[in-house]
Amino acid sequence: MELALDKLNAEDVLHQLIGMAAGQIPVAGGFVNYLVDTVLFPKPDVDIWAEMEGRVQGLVGSRLDEMVASLGANNAANLFARLRAFGNELRQFAWITDREERKLRLAFMVTQLNAAVAECVALPNAQLLAIPDILRPLSLAHIAVLMEQKALEPHRYEHQAALNHTAIMYSDLAGSLFQRALAWRRAMVAEGKGRLVIEDLNVNEGAQTRSVHFTVYDRFAENRWQPGPHGLPVIKKIADGLRMDRVDVRYADTEQATYKALTAYDTKIVGEYTDLWNRKLLNYTREFMKLVDWPGVEREKKGQAKAERRVLTFPLTIAGARPARAKGSVLDRLDLFLEQQMDQFAIAGPRYAQTYRLSPEALAGEHAVMHTRADTYDTAMACIYFQERGEMARAADLADALVVAQNHDAKGGGRIVAATRADELLDRGMGNTTSVFVHDGGRRDVGNMSWAGLALTRMAHRTGRYRYLHAAEKIGGWMLENCRVADAWGGFSGGEDHWGTKYPWRSVEHNVDAFSFFANLHHLTGDPAWADASASARKLVLACRVTPRRDVVCYVTGTGEKMELNSGVIPTDTQSWTALAGIDPGNNERLSLIYMLNHMDATSEGFAGTKFAEHGQEVQNEATAGAAMALWLRGGDEGMRGEAQRYLDSLTRQITEARNGDGYGVVATPAAEAKTGPGLGWSYFNFLHVASSAWTGLALLACDNPGANPYAPLSAVAK
Known part of the structure; x- marks a missing residue:
């Protein structure tokens, strides 16, 4: 059954939010209420947030492999708890009319969202394919909350600065998670070591001949876990009638052909996985750059706006400062x-x-x-x-x-x-x-x-x-x-x-x-x-x-x-x-x-x-x-x-x-x-x-x- 989450067009929703921020789309109730009433819970039988929670809850019991199952279950359970708490806050927000209470609730929700993002990052690489379905609604909610804060206090640039850094953060995060997921996906092929499974079959002692089978396995073929100790065989090369009583060059030729096919398969996986992540997440997060006040970012770099970089190098230096002239040798x-x-x-x-x-x-x-x-x-x-x-x-x-x-x-x-x-x-x-x-x-x-x-x-x-x-x-x-x-x-x-x-x-x-x-x-x-x-x-x-x-x-x-x-x-x-x-x-x-x-x-x-x-x-x-x-x-x-x-x-x-x-x-x-x-x-x-x-x-x-x-x-x- 196709869920509403699968049909969520995050790009369109993001464009709506941007239009609202620019004053081009009038809407009553604010950014968060728009997201709650129109996108996440548009009618009683549709609850996209609950569907997302269900995806995360499914990770708790998913059997990946012994190495990551326990760690994945713990991280997924933590993430589920944070999303459930935030979802309840979203549902209740529309009933709050006091301005100061709304500001406090928004600040609390930002904290919950930051923690949820951290839990997403902590998920094992084996579970990252589920991340795009989680990050699309999560990031929309995050952006809506920050826009709501900005609308409540438009005179305080720190809210725009937070929006700048959050938009850039999600774009960077999507890219880094994709790189992690891709590296893990490639490591599922041939045990991540270029390992061929080589078997001698049809051994004829009398004729001194044998057939050698070279096989490459993929534990995550077709983007799902495959049974067996190695996974699904995706490449098989056979060298028939090899001589056993002397060196037969066909062995090395077939082995090299298998490695060549492995290289081609790896290239194919990279292309398919990249296309998949582009469709599910990366094309969407690139749109976040439209939310960034780039002149403001430049002012931050020059120390002219109060904001912090997401990635820091220590010790921090003052923008434009000359190199130190210390007295030490x-x-x-x-x-x-x-x-x-x-x-x-x-x-x-x-x-x-x-x-x-x-x-x-x-x-x-x-x-x-x-x-x-x-x-x-x-x-x-x-x-x-x-x-x-x-x-x-x-x-x-x-x-x-x-x-x-x-x-x-x-x-x-x-x-x-x-x-x-x-x-x-x-x-x-x-x-x-x-x-x-x-x-x-x-x-x-x-x-x-x-x-x-x-x-x-x-x-x-x-x-x-x-x-x-x-x-x-x-x-x-x-x-x-x-x-x-x-x-x-x-x-x-x-x-x-x-x-x-x-x-x-x-x-x-x-x-x-x-x-x-x-x-x-x-x-x-x-x-x-x-x-x-x-x-x-x-x-x-x-x-x-x-x-x-x-x-x-x-x-x-x-x-x-x-x-x-x-x-x-x-x-x-x-x-x-x-x-x-x-x-x-x-x-x-x-x-x-x-x-x-x-x-x-x-x-x-x-x-x-x-x-x-x-x-x-x-x-x-x-x-x-x-x-x-x-x-x-x-x-x-x-x-x-x-x-x-x-x-x-x-x-x-x-x-x-x-x-x-x-x-x-x-x-x-x-x-x-x-x-x-x-x-x-x-x-x-x-x-x-x-x-x-x-x-x-x-x-x-x-x-x-x-x-x-x-x-x-x-x-x-x-x-």
């Missing part, structure tokens, strides 16, 4: 910035550092999603920095977060994802597994994991705590088992993507990281396997050294799928980090640093530094700080140290003078955008940046303490 101020990045979403216990601090303008723009990004690499860098500063409590919180991320990884085995959500280390909606910054953080790569290992082995060295050594050995074990390459060049391949597909290429930067990480493990344990692994990583780096002409040496970015150099991409860090790790000491090391100075040196907005790579654009400060440290420690003469000092002076000056600087941290680039260049393809933007800040601090410390070099052997690191 540069290192003191870097300490403060990194502490604040740790404390954005939690103030104690294991937690990642928020990678970027966005400006108010960026928070309202296309890069707003970066607000919740927390990279394993940046967290490891901050951990190493705090160790060198003697802030061991801070370092322990970050190291413990790396351990938690490993222990709760959805795939396990020692893996750590490249990036988590800064506001949620563990994802409650996915069974308390490590959260994933879904845009690109789901990979498990050798570089990020080696940096986690470098931070953890330093902690083990300094504290003697076995938990850090144990976690580091698990990382090393996973890399040995899954990434070691047994050819003439050796080394370690890239890792794996979110689906578990192997990266066959080998990165010099990753292998430099692995070289020092494995050397640390050997120092701590004496196990020769770690020394062998370190030597293998070094072998790959040396294989990627090129000599274009006499007295010119550089290290390229790495290899393709086989023993073939990717010689068109030459990053800065493959020169500086290789030197810092001491992989190729002597003349080759010195010549590669000269190559770096000749080919990567740049100036942006009046600040000196290095590009990320030879063919990149603009100064990138993380690379600049690493280059400065390498030139100071490994350059070998005063001329090199002079270049190092030039970079260090630039980095120090940027703390107070660079655009979007705050007087404490270092921006990723002083330019609007620093492109990494062809063959790499990503960009850094003018945001305060944890890795750039931590590298700057370590480079300054290394001028007097070589042990601050993150690649330094543990024998050179003070306990």
